[in-house]
Structures are given as C-alpha cells and as structure tokens.
Amino acid sequence: MKNNVLALVVTYNRKELLLECVNALLAQETNCDILIVDNKSTDGTEEALAPYLAAGQIDYINTGENLGGAGGFNFALKEGASRDYDYFWLMDDDTIAHPDTLTEFVKAAQALDNKFGYLSSFAKFTDGAPCRMNLQDVADSGWYAGLPSYPSLVKIKRATFVSFFIKKEVVIEYGLPIKEFFIWADDSEYSLRIAKHLPAYLVGTSQITHKMQVNAGTTWRVLLKEDSDRVGRYFYNVRNRFYIKKQDGLWPATVYFFKQIALSFLLLFAAKSYRFKKFKIVWQGLLAGLTFNPPVEYVAAEK
Incomplete structure (x- = not known):
C-alpha cells in the first residue's frame, strides 16, 4: 500500500x-x-x-x-x-x-x-x-x-x-x-x-x-569570523532577510537597514580577513534588497 x-x-x-x-x-x-x-x-x-x-x-x-x-x-x-x-x-x-x-x-x-x-x-x-x-x-x-x-x-x-x-x-x-x-x-x-x-x-x-561542519548559526558574528571563499554567499543572507523584514512593515525594515549599515563598518574594522569584501557584500545585499520583491508561487489543487 x-x-x-x-x-x-x-x-x-x-x-x-x-x-x-x-x-x-x-x-x-x-x-x-x-x-x-x-x-x-x-x-x-x-x-x-x-x-x-x-x-x-x-x-x-x-x-x-x-x-x-x-x-x-x-x-x-x-x-x-x-x-x-x-x-x-x-x-x-x-x-x-x-x-x-x-x-x-x-x-x-x-x-x-x-x-x-x-x-x-x-x-x-x-x-x-x-x-x-x-x-x-x-x-x-x-x-x-x-x-x-x-x-x-x-x-x-x-x-x-x-x-x-x-x-x-x-x-x-x-x-x-x-x-x-x-x-x-x-x-x-x-x-x-x-x-x-x-x-x-x-x-x-x-x-x-x-551533520553540519560546525555548530553555528547565520548571525553577523559568523560573517565576522568567516575566512573562506564562501563569504560571497552572505549576499543572499542580507538581501533575503531584508525582504522578510519588509513584509513586517516599514519600521522593522528601516531598523534592519541601519543595523546592516552599522554591521558593514564593524566588519571593515574588526574582521580579520576579507574586510573590504565583507563590507561590499553587505552593501550589495542591502541595495539589492531595496527592490527585491519576488512573487509567491502557488500550485493548483488536484481535482
């Protein structure tokens, strides 16, 4: 069966x-x-x-x-x-x-x-x-x-x-x-x-x-410590979470935006590797997130 x-x-x-x-x-x-x-x-x-x-x-x-x-x-x-x-x-x-x-x-x-x-x-x-x-x-x-x-x-x-x-x-x-x-x-x-x-x-x-490689989340502290060429993937993290905050309203989105700006400068001065790349990635994610508004896709119910 x-x-x-x-x-x-x-x-x-x-x-x-x-x-x-x-x-x-x-x-x-x-x-x-x-x-x-x-x-x-x-x-x-x-x-x-x-x-x-x-x-x-x-x-x-x-x-x-x-x-x-x-x-x-x-x-x-x-x-x-x-x-x-x-x-x-x-x-x-x-x-x-x-x-x-x-x-x-x-x-x-x-x-x-x-x-x-x-x-x-x-x-x-x-x-x-x-x-x-x-x-x-x-x-x-x-x-x-x-x-x-x-x-x-x-x-x-x-x-x-x-x-x-x-x-x-x-x-x-x-x-x-x-x-x-x-x-x-x-x-x-x-x-x-x-x-x-x-x-x-x-x-x-x-x-x-x-079975992850390390037991870590996706917070800014992880990006701060990231020292591999995988750092470019954090663009999606910044952009996508900005989209989520926008669904909650103008105020949550605004708070998120300025927190990420603060994070970008923190990375510029505190990160031990890829400082400028990390700074750039955060800004790229934020700017892309301003207009990132993909539609929700639906499937048809079976008859």
Whole structure:
C-alpha cells in the first residue's frame, strides 16, 4: 500500500551524507516514500543512488541546474503537490533522521487532530548539543500545554527545512518557498508566512542529527569570523532577510537597514580577513534588497 508521507530531500554534491540520509529514512519505524531532488550534482550522486533506484526504494529527479536550496525546495514541493500524498517531510541532505522521527510527527499530528500548519523536529549537532542554525523561534504564547496526551509540543513561528513536516493542503493554500532566494532564509520566510495564519509546533520528541561542519548559526558574528571563499554567499543572507523584514512593515525594515549599515563598518574594522569584501557584500545585499520583491508561487489543487 502506498504511503501517505513523501520525504523530500534536496541535495547538491554531498553524496556520502546523502546516502546516510537515505538509509536513515529507509530505517524509519513509520514508512514513507522518498524523493531525492538533485541540484545537478557533479560528484557521482546519481550513480551512487543507482542501487536504491533499481530496488524501487527511492525516486530521483535531477533539476538540470543548481537551483540553490530555495529553488530545490520550491521544485520539490511543486513536484510533491502533483502527486497523491497527504504530507511532505522536507530536509537537506545532511539531515540524519532518528528511527522514530517520523513516528513522533505522526503522533503529534494525530494529537492535534491534524490542525496545524507545520511541525518541526528538534535538531541536534553531531555532539548531541542543540544545533544553533536550526533553533526555532517560539511563538508569543510560549509553551503549548493544551495536550496532556502529547506534552512535548512547543508553539513556534519560525523553523528551518531541516526536518519540516507539512500538509499538502497547506502547501496549496499558502504557496511554495520563494525560489529567487536561492540560498538562506527561504525556510524562515516560508515558515513565518504560514505561522501567521496557522499554528505551528516544535515536536520535542521528533529529533534528528544535523551533520553540519560546525555548530553555528547565520548571525553577523559568523560573517565576522568567516575566512573562506564562501563569504560571497552572505549576499543572499542580507538581501533575503531584508525582504522578510519588509513584509513586517516599514519600521522593522528601516531598523534592519541601519543595523546592516552599522554591521558593514564593524566588519571593515574588526574582521580579520576579507574586510573590504565583507563590507561590499553587505552593501550589495542591502541595495539589492531595496527592490527585491519576488512573487509567491502557488500550485493548483488536484481535482
């Protein structure tokens, strides 16, 4: 019998981590189908997945170009919405689910009588500490204590795509992640968009391990310390978060704008490497963010 949950994994040039991710999904206590969305990897990802494809254990689509994380999840949910599933379970290729991760999502959905926008797992770093990049923003109402039968729920207003459980009907109603973000903050924008209308929850007993290289977030302190050629990617962080602040109104956007200006000068004087490049990147992100206003894309409901 076909499963009603489709796990959507977006990958790019990390085949070893991807294989670990896939094996963890295949070992779930609660079965799900698996779709791998490959952003045109060049490291032999498709060949590495060949045994799983031959065994009918997974489905695989190569996007034909690197769409970034945002474009990959946009593509994945659009494809998923065209198929006969009730739920989608989103994750990056470095997300390693625990055997009961999906089981706990399903239990929470049942306890909530399916009345939620999305559910999010508690992410741990490889040493067992909370993963800083994936800490959810707790909603104003704080801890949710309305379900004695399932007390591990926390009401939230923002989450990441590292183990993100969402109903198909919510995707149809509130649209897709904004592909133009390319990388960074696409999950923040998407989760905030949905949580403005529907309750969303951290499920504390649904846990994953996020195999990042370092346990760090995406704050200005990270940019201050960044000493690799990956520093150029922070353009998307500045521009995309500016877009999110603009959705909250003129005042939040104005505060963000001037904070970033202050940050740019801090980087110019305090960064130990790439000072001028970091200064330039912040300003490029801010200026691009002034006119960056991509539309939200929607999918049609199946008839």
